[in-house]
Amino acid sequence: MQFNERGYSNPVIDTDKCIGCTKCAKICPVINTKYENSPEPECYAVMASDEIRTNSSSGGMFTLAAENILDKGGYVCGAAYTDNFKVEHIIISDKSELQRMRGSKYTQSLLGNIFKDIKSLLDDGKTVLFSGCPCQVAGLQSFLGKNYDDLYTLDLVCHGAPPQTVLYKYLDEYYGRDNLADFRFRTKEFGYNSFHQTAYLKNGEKVSGNICFDPYEKAMHSGLTLMDVCADCMFASAPRQGDISIGDFWGISNYDQALNDNLGTSVVLINNQKGKQLFDEISQNTKLVSEVPFSFACANNRFGRKMDIPVRGRRWFYEMIKGNSFEKSVYYSVNRHFDIGIIGLWYGRNYAVWLLILRCIRC
Numbered sequence: 001m002q003f004n005e006r007g008y009s010n011p012v013i014d015t016d017k018c019i020g021c022t023k024c025a026k027i028c029p030v031i032n033t034k035y036e037n038s039p040e041p042e043c044y045a046v047m048a049s050d051e052i053r054t055n056s057s058s059g060g061m062f063t064l065a066a067e068n069i070l071d072k073g074g075y076v077c078g079a080a081y082t083d084n085f086k087v088e089h090i091i092i093s094d095k096s097e098l099q100r101m102r103g104s105k106y107t108q109s110l111l112g113n114i115f116k117d118i119k120s121l122l123d124d125g126k127t128v129l130f131s132g133c134p135c136q137v138a139g140l141q142s143f144l145g146k147n148y149d150d151l152y153t154l155d156l157v158c159h160g161a162p163p164q165t166v167l168y169k170y171l172d173e174y175y176g177r178d179n180l181a182d183f184r185f186r187t188k189e190f191g192y193n194s195f196h197q198t199a200y201l202k203n204g205e206k207v208s209g210n211i212c213f214d215p216y217e218k219a220m221h222s223g224l225t226l227m228d229v230c231a232d233c234m235f236a237s238a239p240r241q242g243d244i245s246i247g248d249f250w251g252i253s254n255y256d257q258a259l260n261d262n263l264g265t266s267v268v269l270i271n272n273q274k275g276k277q278l279f280d281e282i283s284q285n286t287k288l289v290s291e292v293p294f295s296f297a298c299a300n301n302r303f304g305r306k307m308d309i310p311v312r313g314r315r316w317f318y319e320m321i322k323g324n325s326f327e328k329s330v331y332y333s334v335n336r337h338f339d340i341g342i343i344g345l346w347y348g349r350n351y352a353v354w355l356l357i358l359r360c361i362r363c
């Protein structure tokens, strides 16, 4: 895997070493996508205990599943901050480490050699829960090449993940990564519906901001920092890749107000029998479980393959961040704003050089 010029981690073939066996193409989940789960999964609104939800991005479904596996002596693999806000998949076997995995980190998590480590655990007869974006779940299953009874997979409903270089630039400019103790994208001090994120500084200060005004979130949600493969995701719609899929149950108040208490509600899809068995165990310790039609969840979230990406704006953004501040790069790219405008004098004689160059007064 190598980072491309925009900072995405991509597979690259070393042509000097390649022997042309095509094994990489055979296991590539994008070239050979498998759809083995239900096209019409059972769908639930889930709330974990208030304590779990306070520290989770949505309704805490991930923690419920992870605790179930850890209680049985199993292992959990998920995304955590490691060195200097790098986001990587790690494996844990102790509940005390679960907090590191909790919370969405809106960037591409690096997998390193984690699939090999998971295979070793499974071959050793251990139980493993893998949680990640649907493409990562598909990648793991392809890599393993067979079904393991002791492997459980959770995939996240996913809008797409920006590269880590973009996250670093943002954190460095706004806080300085060296000054940061933690950074959490979805914090609930003002409730689930308030859309806040919080930077915890080493000096004890806490800086909280609304994501609607935050340039990193704006860039991600408008598609400026997403990859082409995220805009045309083979794994977003049902049948999904994981045994269970989890996300935010956006719009749930419109279905039933009682399913949104402003602390977080997970949408949970049960994609196969193994998912059902795990979910049945989990539901016993859950504050709220309520079945909702899958069609309702689809109408309010990303369960479709295609997503619009502002291709020109994105190109402009990646050019601009090479020499401008993060905020300016996002503002100019989202709003199609320029320092200089060139217009033709349509009513004058066309000498080709009759151009008027204006400095935009808003910049």
Ligand SMILES: Cc1cc2nc3c(=O)[nH]c(=O)nc-3n(C[C@H](O)[C@H](O)[C@H](O)COP(=O)(O)OP(=O)(O)OC[C@H]3O[C@@H](n4cnc5c(N)ncnc54)[C@H](O)[C@@H]3O)c2cc1C
Pocket: 055, 056, 057, 058, 059, 060, 061, 062, 063, 077, 078, 079, 080, 087, 101, 102, 103, 104, 105, 106, 107, 108, 109, 131, 132, 133, 156, 157, 158, 159, 160, 161, 162, 246, 247, 248, 249, 250, 264, 266, 301, 302
């Ligand atoms: C990049 C990204 C985009 C998302 N887009 C949407 C969306 O459009 N709609 C929606 O409903 N939900 C989306 N989610 C999922 C949502 O934000 C919550 O992560 C999910 O609902 C689980 O929340 P929770 O309360 O169960 O548990 P939490 O404790 O909040 O969940 C944490 C889980 O997310 C995993 N995780 C965190 N960061 C990453 C990462 N960078 N890559 C892979 N796995 C990660 C952890 O391993 C852990 O399993 C997205 C998540 C990510 C990471």
